[in-house]
Amino acid sequence: MTILEKLQSGRVILDGGMGTQLQERGLPLGVLPEEWNISNPDEVTAVHRAYFCAGSDIVCANTFGANSLKFDDRLEEIIRAGISCADRARAGLKDKFIALDIGSLGKLLKPLGGLDFEDALTIFKRTVKAGAEAGADVIFIETMNDIYELKAAVIAAKEVCSLPVFVSAVFGSDCKTMTGTSPEAFVALAEGLGVDALGINCSLAPAEMAATVERILKVSSTPVIVKPNAGLPQEKGGKTVYSLGADDFAKQMVPLVEAGARLIGGCCGTTPEYIEKLVKAIEHIAVKPIENKGLTVVSSYTQARYFGDIPVLIGERINPTGKKRLKQALKENDIAYVLNEAVSQAEKGAHVLDVNVGLPEIDEPSMLEKCVCEIQAVTDLPLQIDTSDPAAMGRAMRVYNGVPLVNSVNGKRESMDAVFPLVKKYGGVVICLTLDENGIPSTAEGRVKIAEKIIEYANSYGILRGQLIFDTLAMAVSADNTAANAALVALDYIRHKLGCNTSLGVSNISFGLPQRDFINSTFFAMALARGLSAAIYNPNSQEMLKTYNSFLALSGLDKNCADYIEYASSVSAGEITVTAAQKGGTQVTGDLKYFILKGLKAEAAASAKMLLENSEPLDVINGFIIPALDEAGKGFENKTVFLPQLLMCAEAASAAFAVIKTKLNPAENAKKLKAVLATVKGDIHDIGKNIVVTLLQNYGFTVYDLGRDVPPETVLKEARDRGVQLVGLSALMTTTVVSMKETIELLKRELPSVKICVGGAVLNEEYAKEIGADRYCKDAMATVRYAEELEKNI
Amino acid sequence: MIKTVRGKLDKLNVSETLRYLGYGKTVIPEEGVQGLLRECESEVLAAQDLRACYSVFDISVQGENIDLGFAKVNSHSLALNLAGCVKCVLFACTAGAGIDRLIAKYSRISPAKAAVMQAAGAALVEDWCEELCALFKREYGDTRPRFSCGYGDLPLTLQRDIFAALLVTKHIGITLSDDCFMTPTKSVTAIVGIR
Numbered sequence: 011m012t013i014l015e016k017l018q019s020g021r022v023i024l025d026g027g028m029g030t031q032l033q034e035r036g037l038p039l040g041v042l043p044e045e046w047n048i049s050n051p052d053e054v055t056a057v058h059r060a061y062f063c064a065g066s067d068i069v070c071a072n073t074f075g076a077n078s079l080k081f082d083d084r085l086e087e088i089i090r091a092g093i094s095c096a097d098r099a100r101a102g103l104k105d106k107f108i109a110l111d112i113g114s115l116g117k118l119l120k121p122l123g124g125l126d127f128e129d130a131l132t133i134f135k136r137t138v139k140a141g142a143e144a145g146a147d148v149i150f151i152e153t154m155n156d157i158y159e160l161k162a163a164v165i166a167a168k169e170v171c172s173l174p175v176f177v178s179a180v181f182g183s184d185c186k187t188m189t190g191t192s193p194e195a196f197v198a199l200a201e202g203l204g205v206d207a208l209g210i211n212c213s214l215a216p217a218e219m220a221a222t223v224e225r226i227l228k229v230s231s232t233p234v235i236v237k238p239n240a241g242l243p244q245e246k247g248g249k250t251v252y253s254l255g256a257d258d259f260a261k262q263m264v265p266l267v268e269a270g271a272r273l274i275g276g277c278c279g280t281t282p283e284y285i286e287k288l289v290k291a292i293e294h295i296a297v298k299p300i301e302n303k304g305l306t307v308v309s310s311y312t313q314a315r316y317f318g319d320i321p322v323l324i325g326e327r328i329n330p331t332g333k334k335r336l337k338q339a340l341k342e343n344d345i346a347y348v349l350n351e352a353v354s355q356a357e358k359g360a361h362v363l364d365v366n367v368g369l370p371e372i373d374e375p376s377m378l379e380k381c382v383c384e385i386q387a388v389t390d391l392p393l394q395i396d397t398s399d400p401a402a403m404g405r406a407m408r409v410y411n412g413v414p415l416v417n418s419v420n421g422k423r424e425s426m427d428a429v430f431p432l433v434k435k436y437g438g439v440v441i442c443l444t445l446d447e448n449g450i451p452s453t454a455e456g457r458v459k460i461a462e463k464i465i466e467y468a469n470s471y472g473i474l475r476g477q478l479i480f481d482t483l484a485m486a487v488s489a490d491n492t493a494a495n496a497a498l499v500a501l502d503y504i505r506h507k508l509g510c511n512t513s514l515g516v517s518n519i520s521f522g523l524p525q526r527d528f529i530n531s532t533f534f535a536m537a538l539a540r541g542l543s544a545a546i547y548n549p550n551s552q553e554m555l556k557t558y559n560s561f562l563a564l565s566g567l568d569k570n571c572a573d574y575i576e577y578a579s580s581v582s583a584g585e586i587t588v589t590a591a592q593k594g595g596t597q598v599t600g601d602l603k604y605f606i607l608k609g610l611k612a613e614a615a616a617s618a619k620m621l622l623e624n625s626e627p628l629d630v631i632n633g634f635i636i637p638a639l640d641e642a643g644k645g646f647e648n649k650t651v652f653l654p655q656l657l658m659c660a661e662a663a664s665a666a667f668a669v670i671k672t673k674l675n676p677a678e679n680a681k682k683l684k685a686v687l688a689t690v691k692g693d694i695h696d697i698g699k700n701i702v703v704t705l706l707q708n709y710g711f712t713v714y715d716l717g718r719d720v721p722p723e724t725v726l727k728e729a730r731d732r733g734v735q736l737v738g739l740s741a742l743m744t745t746t747v748v749s750m751k752e753t754i755e756l757l758k759r760e761l762p763s764v765k766i767c768v769g770g771a772v773l774n775e776e777y778a779k780e781i782g783a784d785r786y787c788k789d790a791m792a793t794v795r796y797a798e799e800l801e802k803n804i
Numbered sequence: 805m806i807k808t809v810r811g812k813l814d815k816l817n818v819s820e821t822l823r824y825l826g827y828g829k830t831v832i833p834e835e836g837v838q839g840l841l842r843e844c845e846s847e848v849l850a851a852q853d854l855r856a857c858y859s860v861f862d863i864s865v866q867g868e869n870i871d872l873g874f875a876k877v878n879s880h881s882l883a884l885n886l887a888g889c890v891k892c893v894l895f896a897c898t899a900g901a902g903i904d905r906l907i908a909k910y911s912r913i914s915p916a917k918a919a920v921m922q923a924a925g926a927a928l929v930e931d932w933c934e935e936l937c938a939l940f941k942r943e944y945g946d947t948r949p950r951f952s953c954g955y956g957d958l959p960l961t962l963q964r965d966i967f968a969a970l971l972v973t974k975h976i977g978i979t980l981s982d983d984c985f986m987t988p989t990k991s992v993t994a995i996v997g998i999r
Contacts, residue, residue: 039874039969040874040968040969114973116973116979116980117979117980117981117987118901118979118987118988121908122901122904122905122908122987122988123979123981123987124981124987153974155977188853188900188901188976188977189901189977190853190901190902190905212974242808243805243806243807244805245805250805345912346912346913349912349913350913353909353913384912387905387908387909387912388908388909388912388913389909608834608835608836609834609836609916610836649826652825652826652827652831652833652837653825653826653919654825654833654837654840654916654919654920655833655834655836655837655916657915657916657919658836658837658840658916660915660916661914661915661916692983696911697907697911697918697919697922700911700915700918701915701919704915743983743985745983746983
């Protein structure tokens with residue numbers, strides 16, 4: 011019998027604690043448990059044997075911490091020995107299996123930590139390869155605190171071997187992982203990646219896990235693992251004992267097994283006795299069949315969003331089509347603009363954010379990957395990865411922390427063959443456009459036929475109907491007055507007869523007509539009534555929001571109309587509280603300097619706009635912005651203005667500057683100096699560097715911010731390619747001043763005319779000189795002063 | 805034996821936050837900064853996920869050579885701090901990954917708010933440390949002020965031993981980089997002598 015057959019046929023008993031068992035047998039503090047695979051294999055084998063005899067069907071080999079970070083060139087040997095211990099333990103027993111046990115690498119991934127996603131993947135791959143070659147039956151990735159690391163581990167497992175993969179995460183009593191993931195988001199990710207079992211282990215006693223287990227079981231179509239601790243550790247007579255005895259543990263497990271937990275065992279503090287009693291306690295409980303829940307779900311690293319009940323709103327603002335300012339931002343690599351669009355849509359109530367960065371002149375795969383990672387650092391909404399380039403789609407889906415909505419595939423064979431393998435591999439839900447090699451059918455029947463074809467073809471890739479959302483294509487009603495009807499009839503049929511979810515890019519319907527919002531919102535209402543599950547919309551459109559909130563109230567989806575009432579009152583309040591600046595009029599004229607000094611962003615922008623009506627852009631910069639910044643800067647130098655206020659001034663100046671930029675001829679930019687800024691290799695502290703970037707930009711200098719952990723070669727390349735006069739380097743740690751020195755040496759050798767300034771906690775005047783920097787800048791203002799000094803000589 | 809605890813603070817230590825931002829004791833922050841402080845306080849308090857783990861070790865101090873029970877270290881400043889102690893509490897604590905997410909978010913979209921958030925997070929974890937030290941005092945009596953790696957001549961590399969001794973990553977999710985920096989960044993480890 012294979013492990014998967016066993017899992018199909020019924021419950022599977024896992025083992026109990028390993029680390030605590032080895033400590034009982036004398037593993038000293040400070041010795042890595044995996045060392046015993048080689049130095050004390052008999053003890054390790056004895057623990058496994060005891061679990062097998064107690065009733066475990068699977069034991070986890072003693073490889074929890076076996077990765078190249080800890081064992082380097084001994085890794086394969088340690089893993090081989092670990093699997094071999096478990097193999098010896100099953101001698102003479104039937105249908106017993108060995109899991110290659112994989113735990114966390116103990117390092118957080120970017121953006122929270124410093125470990126690169128692909129580097130983590132490489133490390134996991136080596137462990138998996140060694141385990142598979144040593145004869146493991148299943149890969150068991152467990153005790154994961156961070157689902158992003160879990161994603162790296164699963165992809166690694168799938169890319170290296172074809173063994174079944176089980177995953178288990180740690181949830182607290184608040185039903186969240188340490189990095190904030192909900193049970194539903196965890197299940198969405200694990201199922202999206204195609205694992206064979208998923209669940210929860212460690213940290214809590216069985217009873218404390220009940221709420222999380224219930225939520226997992228409710229949404230999982232995959233067998234569920236439950237492996238709790240024996241309660242909390244306590245000290246008794248100088249020995250560590252766990253609060254929950256074997257009998258109580260077994261008793262607490264019963265309701266979880268009744269609820270449907272299928273793979274059960276114990277974690278810290280549990281022993282073979284616990285497993286034996288657990289087996290007895292649950293013998294009589296009937297095995298629950300595993301149901302396919304048929305859910306359509308996308309997720310981020312914290313939350314899952316289901317399609318089907320409440321229609322899902324997909325914010326469309328991060329898509330350059332028809333958006334001049336976003337196009338400019340993407341061309342200039344101005345990610346901050348994109349991130350502000352993301353945050354603002356999230357604040358306005360979007361459920362999912364569309365991310366499309368397709369422009370002919372940019373490298374779309376790397377830009378999309380970058381934007382997806384950066385947007386996930388500012389919002390935890392699920393994202394829609396929107397591109398027609400399969401390479402860009404694949405890269406973005408790989409690094410995305412969660413399972414994405416993917417936009418889009420269509421009925422063309424070429425499109426399906428490119429997109430479906432990605433959806434199969436990384437999970438997620440894909441928007442399917444009802445068009446194919448013959449174009450867009452004008453009739454609803456034609457579109458339904460394509461939908462049916464797509465469902466069938468997706469199925470051949472192992473993609474379920476629930477992973478497909480159909481867009482029946484809103485076309486301009488001004489060109490064809492049956493357009494709305496065709497889309498709606500097809501939508502209705504697909505939703506109710508084919509049982510699939512639906513989506514529309516609503517605003518296309520009004521193309522070529524005046525007052526498009528009127529048409530859009532009415533069409534939106536019609537589509538909602540016919541079963542629309544999702545819409546791509548503009549979160550700034552009040553008309554769409556009115557329709558949406560009214561629809562929810564009218565269709566019984568808004569209990570006591572509470573959300574509607576809240577929405578309605580926010581609208582009237584919003585109309586009253588227009589800021590002074592937005593009202594225009596005399597009170598803001600000429601007050602730009604004041605607004606900047608007070609750090610009032612909206613007012614500064616509005617004021618700049620008004621000043622531009624009668625003044626030249628350069629006059630506004632030199633007459634208002636620079637004097638304001640100088641005043642704040644001097645205050646900072648004299649310690650009458652403090653960092654937060656200085657930065658607020660800088661932000662207000664940025665807001666004004668953004669307005670002026672639209673009128674400014676790039677050639678007449680006030681400042682000629684260009685600078686590259688970076689936190690040096692090995693260092694991930696970028697707060698100080700970011701402040702310097704902000705201020706330099708405010709003073710009108712062109713700044714290329716290379717981010718943190720930047721290798722010397724990259725600094726050189728960018729400095730050379732951009733033709734800069736100044737390079738600013740930042741380091742916080744003594745250990746990374748070495749890379750600062752290397753960077754300076756390289757720059758001095760290759761680009762001797764470029765000036766280098768340095769800053770950061772560990773540096774001072776002398777130290778800066780010693781490593782060859784031209785200037786030590788103690789803070790952001792000092793850097794601005796240095797740049798001004800250099801500017802004079804250009 | 806390693807114990808774990810969780811906590812929750814209901815307000816932010818605003819004067820400490822301002823001190824980290826460079827404000828003197830008598831300076832009243834500008835109106836706009838006060839607004840930022842209020843926003844940061846509510847966001848930081850909502851994002852907090854205070855966790856700690858600790859254990860007691862027998863120690864011995866011979867001049868500057870200290871046997872901490874989980875590691876041996878040579879340190880003049882720690883020896884002074886631990887004078888007369890025979891045991892210590894070793895603890896690790898964190899304000900949680902949510903605070904780092906907030907800092908990461910605002911460092912991308914608002915430098916001013918990022919700076920205040922950074923300071924607020926630091927003040928939060930300091931208060932969490934104070935709460936823990938009060939707990940140790942109740943549990944173990946006469947305790948010394950906490951002492952962390954990097955204070956005086958106590959090397960940062962001792963962090964590796966601390967992480968191994970308390971299984972910090974497993975228990976409360978803090979990870980340690982090769983350079984001995986912790987993530988989540990608003991985290992502290994320290995030794996508290998018991999007399």
